[in-house]
Amino acid sequence: MQHFSQPFTQLFDLKNGLSDKGETTNRYLSNMKGMYADQGAYEEAIAHDNPLVYEFYELKLPEHPGELLFGTSIVYPGKVGNEYYMTKGHFHSILETGEVYYCLSGEGYLLLENPEGEWSAERFTPGAAVYVPPRYAHRSINTGNEPLVTFFVFRADAGHEYGLIEQQGFRKLIVEENGASSIIDNPKWIE
Numbered sequence: 001m002q003h004f005s006q007p008f009t010q011l012f013d014l015k016n017g018l019s020d021k022g023e024t025t026n027r028y029l030s031n032m033k034g035m036y037a038d039q040g041a042y043e044e045a046i047a048h049d050n051p052l053v054y055e056f057y058e059l060k061l062p063e064h065p066g067e068l069l070f071g072t073s074i075v076y077p078g079k080v081g082n083e084y085y086m087t088k089g090h091f092h093s094i095l096e097t098g099e100v101y102y103c104l105s106g107e108g109y110l111l112l113e114n115p116e117g118e119w120s121a122e123r124f125t126p127g128a129a130v131y132v133p134p135r136y137a138h139r140s141i142n143t144g145n146e147p148l149v150t151f152f153v154f155r156a157d158a159g160h161e162y163g164l165i166e167q168q169g170f171r172k173l174i175v176e177e178n179g180a181s182s183i184i185d186n187p188k189w190i191e
């Protein structure tokens with residue numbers, strides 16, 4: 001008989017996303033080289049300090065298709081040039097794996113796109129559950145002034161695939177224009 005996980009409960013703070021169990025993975029600005037459109041603004045920001053852009057819990061559960069991975073993801077407020085702080089974004093290694101994100105606090109977007117060229121920017125506000133269908137890469141973007149905290153859950157064997165995202169990003173960028181967020185074409189995107 002396969003050894004599955006035992007039932008358990010874990011608390012995550014609704015406001016800051018933190019939990020007293022488990023370790024977060026931290027992504028600092030230095031881990032995001034080449035991911036912001038304004039390379040000059042990136043170099044300048046890195047020369048000053050190396051802020052924490054986001055952190056996330058991913059509970060260590062067996063990577064079996066019957067198990068689920070879950071945790072919170074916390075994207076801090078900030079910008080590089082006029083582009084908001086965001087996660088790297090990924091496809092799942094098993095491309096045909098969906099995911100659900102539920103926004104606990106803060107505001108922003110989940111930017112989605114699939115290899116067929118379809119894309120969407122779904123708004124995150126507290127209480128919004130966003131569905132990531134199979135085949136869609138997804139990136140969380142904080143357009144507000146407080147941490148963007150989401151809770152996610154997906155099939156445990158799905159894996160993460162960054163691939164082209166690390167070279168050219170997503171088709172769209174979310175930037176600040178005249179004090180409001182705006183979705184624009186990514187000039188680095190090559191079809």
Ligand SMILES: O=P(O)(O)OC[C@H]1O[C@H](O)[C@H](O)[C@@H](O)[C@@H]1O
Binds near residue numbers: 072138
């Ligand atoms: O892997 P990234 O795109 O950097 O995002 C970081 C993390 O954010 C989310 O909350 C996901 O569900 C995780 O699976 C992911 O690894």
Ligand SMILES: [Fe+2]
Binds near residue numbers: 092138
């Ligand atoms: Fe994912």
